[in-house]
Amino acid sequence: MSLVATYPPAPARRLATPRLIATLALFALCAAFFCAIAGMVLVRQADDRQELERRAALLGAIADIRISGTDVSALDPQIVRGLERTAGLKDLRFESEPVAGDREIQSVLDRQGRIVGWFSWEPDRSMSQALGKLRPLLLITGLCLIGFAGVALWQVRRALRDLGTSERLAWTLAHEDMLTGLPSHRKMIELIDAQLAARTHGEVVTLGFVDLDGLNDVNDALGHHTGDQLLVAWAQRLKDVLPAGAAGGRFDGDEFAVVMTSPDAQAAEAGMTALAQALARPFWINDQAVQVGCTVGLAHAPIDAQSRDELTRRADLALRAAKRKNRGGVLRFKAAMGVEFGDRRFIERELKRALADNTLDVHYQPIVTADGATIIGAEALLRWNHPVRGAIPPATFVPVAEQAGLMGKLGAFVMRRALTDAKRWPNLSIAVNLSPLQVRDPALVDFVTDLLAETGIAASRLVLEVTEGVLIDNPDEAKSRLDALHALGAKLALDDFGTGYSSLTYLQRFRFDILKIDRGFVAPLGREPNSQAMVQAIVTLGRALGLTMLAEGIETEEQRVLLRLAGCEEMQGYLFARPGPREALDRLLADTRPAAQAG
Ligand code: C2E
Ligand code: MG
Ligand code: MG
Numbered sequence: 001m002s003l004v005a006t007y008p009p010a011p012a013r014r015l016a017t018p019r020l021i022a023t024l025a026l027f028a029l030c031a032a033f034f035c036a037i038a039g040m041v042l043v044r045q046a047d048d049r050q051e052l053e054r055r056a057a058l059l060g061a062i063a064d065i066r067i068s069g070t071d072v073s074a075l076d077p078q079i080v081r082g083l084e085r086t087a088g089l090k091d092l093r094f095e096s097e098p099v100a101g102d103r104e105i106q107s108v109l110d111r112q113g114r115i116v117g118w119f120s121w122e123p124d125r126s127m128s129q130a131l132g133k134l135r136p137l138l139l140i141t142g143l144c145l146i147g148f149a150g151v152a153l154w155q156v157r158r159a160l161r162d163l164g165t166s167e168r169l170a171w172t173l174a175h176e177d178m179l180t181g182l183p184s185h186r187k188m189i190e191l192i193d194a195q196l197a198a199r200t201h202g203e204v205v206t207l208g209f210v211d212l213d214g215l216n217d218v219n220d221a222l223g224h225h226t227g228d229q230l231l232v233a234w235a236q237r238l239k240d241v242l243p244a245g246a247a248g249g250r251f252d253g254d255e256f257a258v259v260m261t262s263p264d265a266q267a268a269e270a271g272m273t274a275l276a277q278a279l280a281r282p283f284w285i286n287d288q289a290v291q292v293g294c295t296v297g298l299a300h301a302p303i304d305a306q307s308r309d310e311l312t313r314r315a316d317l318a319l320r321a322a323k324r325k326n327r328g329g330v331l332r333f334k335a336a337m338g339v340e341f342g343d344r345r346f347i348e349r350e351l352k353r354a355l356a357d358n359t360l361d362v363h364y365q366p367i368v369t370a371d372g373a374t375i376i377g378a379e380a381l382l383r384w385n386h387p388v389r390g391a392i393p394p395a396t397f398v399p400v401a402e403q404a405g406l407m408g409k410l411g412a413f414v415m416r417r418a419l420t421d422a423k424r425w426p427n428l429s430i431a432v433n434l435s436p437l438q439v440r441d442p443a444l445v446d447f448v449t450d451l452l453a454e455t456g457i458a459a460s461r462l463v464l465e466v467t468e469g470v471l472i473d474n475p476d477e478a479k480s481r482l483d484a485l486h487a488l489g490a491k492l493a494l495d496d497f498g499t500g501y502s503s504l505t506y507l508q509r510f511r512f513d514i515l516k517i518d519r520g521f522v523a524p525l526g527r528e529p530n531s532q533a534m535v536q537a538i539v540t541l542g543r544a545l546g547l548t549m550l551a552e553g554i555e556t557e558e559q560r561v562l563l564r565l566a567g568c569e570e571m572q573g574y575l576f577a578r579p580g581p582r583e584a585l586d587r588l589l590a591d592t593r594p595a596a597q598a599g
Pocket of ligand 3 (some may be wrong): 495496516518552
């Protein structure tokens with residue numbers, strides 16, 4: 001299977017009919033013109049023949065006169081008129097000398113064979129004369145028609161050529177990605193179909209979706225031109241490292257597809273892994289090294305899927321799962337991912353109903369001081385108790401809400417409920433999670449402003465938690481929106497620090513107040529070597545940047561002590577309290593000593 005797309009047959013062949021018609025029209029015009037000339041010649045010949053017949057009739061009449069003994073040279077004018085009528089001649093005259101001019105003449109001999117005179121008459125070429133008058137008109141018309149047909153033929157040829165060019169261009173656009181020259185989405189579909197059709201018994205057709213990680217970072221840091229250069233270099237390397245018999249193309253934006261036929265699934269996965277490793281090596285662009293990673297999701301036919309549709313859907317599911325759990329790795333489709341897909345539609349439908357019926361809830365998890373003695377805030381966490389399925393965790397339904405365009409409503413519901421409930425706890429800060437899609441909404445700042453005014457909650461009590469994903473998709477827009485929220489007086493927290501890109505540049509560029517160390521760093525504390533050093537490094541860095549350090553997911557006293565030793569000021573986790581309804585927080589606050597007035 002070749003990477004280079006084969007072009008379609010020359011379009012001119014398919015468009016031969018108009019050309020043939022134009023050529024035939026030209027031939028018909030030429031034939032008509034030549035017929036007109038031939039007609040004129042024939043008319044002329046007919047005139048000549050009639051003239052000969054009239055002359056023969058005159059000669060016959062003269063012979064009769066001679067036989068009757070009449071002297072021809074002394075003909076009575078009456079007889080000349082009679083001859084004129086008999087022979088059908090015009091203006092017949094008898095003269096002793098031949099007349100000059102364009103009259104026809106016929107000599108008359110006496111019995112001794114001497115010329116005694118001349119008959120002359122006006123030639124009658126009425127048909128030729130009539131046609132002769134029309135000749136210039138016919139000539140001009142003929143020439144015009146020939147010229148017109150020539151121009152028409154030239155136009156047809158030009159149109160055919162243009163059509164051919166634009167058809168080839170359209171074909172190229174449809175089959176080839178303009179930037180990278182790789183087969184396009186459509187061409188890849190054809191190539192997948194071809195490999196599936198050519199698969200023999202025992203062979204495996206593997207479709208891998210390869211996602212280029214970090215292209216946005218390159219675009220932001222080095223400009224879109226460098227991003228394009230990177231894509232071109234990346235595509236060239238993809239071509240270079242494709243295993244024999246494999247085809248690769250650009251599927252969508254920074255997503256590429258590779259399809260290959262292998263003897264078995266292991267060989268295919270080894271091939272995909274080698275390909276991903278080769279693509280993850282740095283690129284040298286404009287005298288600088290550019291490092292981007294790639295994540296691969298793959299599925300095999302016929303093991304994971306029978307049809308092309310199923311294969312692409314399952315490879316896509318594998319890629320989405322890999323991007324969530326195994327960024328930078330190669331992940332094969334698993335049946336559980338398929339269930340997720342079926343679930344998604346159910347969740348979307350039921351979530352819409354829950355929003356309409358107002359059956360969603362918000363729970364609160366306390367945030368405490370490092371000694372665990374004082375509750376200083378609470379994080380609002382969305383809860384959904386489905387009548388049949390029971391509790392569905394936000395990690396399951398929040399991504400579905402994002403994809404289904406429900407995040408705006410969901411986020412607004414949580415924010416309104418949290419700020420309304422916060423009136424019960426005047427000394428606590430209230431933390432609300434913001435999805436990247438909410439941050440992208442230009443109406444967010446006004447919505448938060450209005451809600452603060454409506455509930456009377458001081459902006460300084462509101463903590464907005466965002467994850468690193470918010471910063472990556474569209475950093476400029478995210479920055480201006482977060483700056484605007486900051487300007488209101490709200491605090492900003494970077495949630496789940498350490499699980500995403502963890503780029504230190506984000507910490508410098510965005511003005512966060514709080515850094516939430518992810519549970520992934522907290523859980524190994526006391527169990528794994530270096531875990532303490534890691535947490536220590538994060539806390540030192542955060543504090544150097546003037547951030548309040550908050551650790552989440554603390555479940556043991558040992559973790560609390562180690563984090564406190566590292567310098568962490570605020571904590572959250574099951575050790576202190578699980579998330580619960582507002583009444584549970586009411587009770588907790590009643591049981592513990594009130595915190596110092598927070599304002
Ligand atoms: P998050 O913002 O990092 O929230 C903390 C999560 O850790 C919560 O899970 C909480 O129940 C859990 N957690 C707290 N302490 C412990 C602990 O000691 N051990 C363990 N194992 N887990 C602990 P939850 O409620 O399932 O939420 C998961 C994620 O869903 C949240 O992570 C947040 O990213 C998202 N989420 C929840 N509510 C909302 C919301 O209203 N809006 C948005 N956009 N996202 C939300
Ligand atoms: Mg959070
Ligand atoms: Mg978190």
